[in-house]
Amino acid sequence: MKQISTFGVSRYQIGDLQLLRNADDDTTIAKLLAPCPIMQLEADQAVTESSRARLYIVLRGSLSVATDTRTGMADGTVSKILPGESVGEQSVLDEEANLSSITALEQSEVLVIEADIVWKLIDESNVLARNLLRLLSFRIRAANAQLRRRQKLGEFYRQLSMIDGLTGLYNRAWLNDLLPTMVATAQGSHAPLALIMIDLDHFKQFNDSHGHLAGDQALRAAAHVLSSALRPTDFAVRYGGEEMMVLLPDTSDKVAVAVAERLCERMQQAVVFADMRVPLPQITASFGVATLQPGQDEQALIAAADSALYRAKDQGRNRVVHHALAV
Numbered sequence: 001m002k003q004i005s006t007f008g009v010s011r012y013q014i015g016d017l018q019l020l021r022n023a024d025d026d027t028t029i030a031k032l033l034a035p036c037p038i039m040q041l042e043a044d045q046a047v048t049e050s051s052r053a054r055l056y057i058v059l060r061g062s063l064s065v066a067t068d069t070r071t072g073m074a075d076g077t078v079s080k081i082l083p084g085e086s087v088g089e090q091s092v093l094d095e096e097a098n099l100s101s102i103t104a105l106e107q108s109e110v111l112v113i114e115a116d117i118v119w120k121l122i123d124e125s126n127v128l129a130r131n132l133l134r135l136l137s138f139r140i141r142a143a144n145a146q147l148r149r150r151q152k153l154g155e156f157y158r159q160l161s162m163i164d165g166l167t168g169l170y171n172r173a174w175l176n177d178l179l180p181t182m183v184a185t186a187q188g189s190h191a192p193l194a195l196i197m198i199d200l201d202h203f204k205q206f207n208d209s210h211g212h213l214a215g216d217q218a219l220r221a222a223a224h225v226l227s228s229a230l231r232p233t234d235f236a237v238r239y240g241g242e243e244m245m246v247l248l249p250d251t252s253d254k255v256a257v258a259v260a261e262r263l264c265e266r267m268q269q270a271v272v273f274a275d276m277r278v279p280l281p282q283i284t285a286s287f288g289v290a291t292l293q294p295g296q297d298e299q300a301l302i303a304a305a306d307s308a309l310y311r312a313k314d315q316g317r318n319r320v321v322h323h324a325l326a327v
């Protein structure tokens with residue numbers, strides 16, 4: 001970056017600078033700008049870092065500004081600054097050195113205005129102050145829009161990471177996130193909460209006989225049985241390999257058992273297709289039902305449903321057992 005002139009003796013006019021367009025008192029402004037250096041940059045040359053805040057106005061050529069991630073708002077976004085446009089207003093107002101990385105996109109000439117002169121210009125020119133406010137408001141709005149976009153994207157990925165890829169059911173991460181709240185809400189409002197633990201029967205054998213891909217198809221079919229049979233307020237989760245779980249808010253013992261019975265029956269009827277569209281043998285599952293007891297936490301609720309599930313396996317599989325009721 002080498003100085004080739006000062007604004008006062010250059011061919012450039014105040015009207016060339018967007019921030020000062022239509023300025024009211026040209027003579028005072030001209031006097032303030034006269035000693036400001038004009039620097040020449042070659043293509044790809046960086047604006048030399050200054051420890052002090054400065055305003056840069058492009059007179060010829062163009063600059064690329066990559067925001068620095070240290071600013072918090074920034075994410076390395078690159079913008080192009082064209083003749084008449086400026087960069088560095090915010091650092092002047094914050095009285096902080098510019099954290100952006102500024103590089104010339106082609107051979108360029110740049111007017112450099114030190115912060116103290118910018119403040120004098122603000123004192124002298126209402127037009128400059130107004131243009132500066134407008135510019136900053138535009139930049140804030142653009143930054144807000146970008147933040148909103150990023151927030152939406154973050155939420156999208158968060159949701160994606162809560163869904164099991166094979167079955168489309170919620171996954172364990174979702175359960176860890178949501179179950180404690182569901183349990184606390186139910187305990188707080190004395191509303192019932194039922195949990196059904198489901199495990200496919202002899203699934204190792206199914207995999208061994210028909211292959212892992214057919215096993216995956218069976219898991220998808222089982223998940224579909226659950227998700228298509230539930231109310232919109234219920235949740236189906238893939239708890240582990242071939243273990244699934246259904247959460248039924250506001251549901252009593254008896255209703256939860258009836259729901260589990262319905263799911264058990266539909267599971268036997270589910271048609272699992274292999275790739276050749278030839279149906280595979282039936283799948284069945286065992287169901288353990290538990291309902292939240294006063295003072296119980298989510299771990300105890302899961303453990304109760306799990307022990308009911310083991311009893312269902314013990315009693316011959318393809319059946320429903322309630323933790324406390326004799327089903």
Ligand SMILES: Nc1nc2c(ncn2[C@@H]2O[C@H](COP(=O)(O)OP(=O)(O)OP(=O)(O)O)[C@@H](O)[C@H]2O)c(=O)[nH]1
Nearest residue numbers: 199200201202203204205207212213215216241242
């Ligand atoms: N295809 C497939 N199989 C899985 C997946 N996750 C777990 N499994 C299989 O599920 C089987 C579970 O076997 P076990 O826990 O022994 O139980 P089981 O054979 O179902 O027997 P019971 O539960 O006692 O009826 C294992 O063979 C796992 O490999 C998966 O994502 N896809």
